[in-house]
Amino acid sequence: MAKNSSPADEQRDDAPKVGKGRPTPTRAEQEAKRIRPLVATTKEAKKAARAEMRARRERAQIGLQNGEERYLGPRDRGPQRRFARDWTDAGWHLAEFLMPMMILVLIASVLPIAFMQIWAFAALWIYIIFAIIDMILLSNRVKKKAAEKWGDGREKGLGWYAAMRSVQMRFMRMPKPQVKRGNYPQL
Template sequence: MAKSPEAPASNAAPSEGTVLNGGTVSPSGKGRATPSRAEQEAARKRPLVADTKEAKARARADLAAQREKARVGMAAGDEKFLPVRDKGPQRRFARDFVDSGWHLGEALMPAMVLVIVATFIPLPAIQYYSFIALWIFILFVIGDMIITSIRVKRAVRDKFGAERMEKGLGWYAAMRTIQMRFMRLPKPQVKRGQHPA
């Protein structure tokens, strides 16, 4: 009588992708299911806002560089970085007109500091006369502002024409006279005594 073929051992490991006794399928070779398209897209998404210390530091450095560039450009009188108040060839001419001369208003702030110091001197006469001198000086400063305003408007009218005369240009120039030269913005682009272009 012929021998029947031997049955496979029950403890043999099932091959990949074969059906087991319980009806379940053994895992594929990579040991996990293929992710769906939604899962793949979610894995590829990255936040738009920097979420690392290096990225935040780089963003802060870029912003600081942009601000510094704008500050330097404004100080140099670059039209691209100037506020609306300072833009235009007439405003530039008015600034150069003021910066080319000497004005009493430049000494107004130091004079006020001297008067404040004088108030600490325990002599009523010194305190009184220092205040009187300050008010007299302020009157001269106001007179210089008025004269400068008139001269600037006349010079702008001669250079650009009456039809291109901007409103408020005289006041703009007058207010610049009471700023100390090193504190003016935009910075002076002409030397004292130099005729504005």
């Protein structure tokens, strides 16, 4: 044993070290470690960033088409909106055939027969009137069914949402229809 050593010094050498055993880095050192460019500068980094962004967009597009809640916009979110979508998609509506009808009228208007042109436009306007009536009936039905299911907690605008969805052709609707025709949602 050395002359100047005490039993307390011997215990300190055998005891485990407390703390991390190194000095705490300064704030400037920590910030310097984290600095990296906001925009990728190398070709490989740019290519990887583009590939990642493309994969994220594709996943979001698939999620939107499948009606996954986290990928839907604010207009389409929630169980009541899903109910209105499913109710609309389960039925046949005059308004979804409005575009094909307009194309037929456009073709008829090109024909040199005046009689055909006049009757085509008259038929289109009659069809539009019936489509609007069908949209109003759909709106009222969806509001009534939603009120039966949710009572006073029913969202505003469900009827309009369903009516506007019925105007779109079924294969063009987004999110894609999740129910087959005739399969109305349960109350």
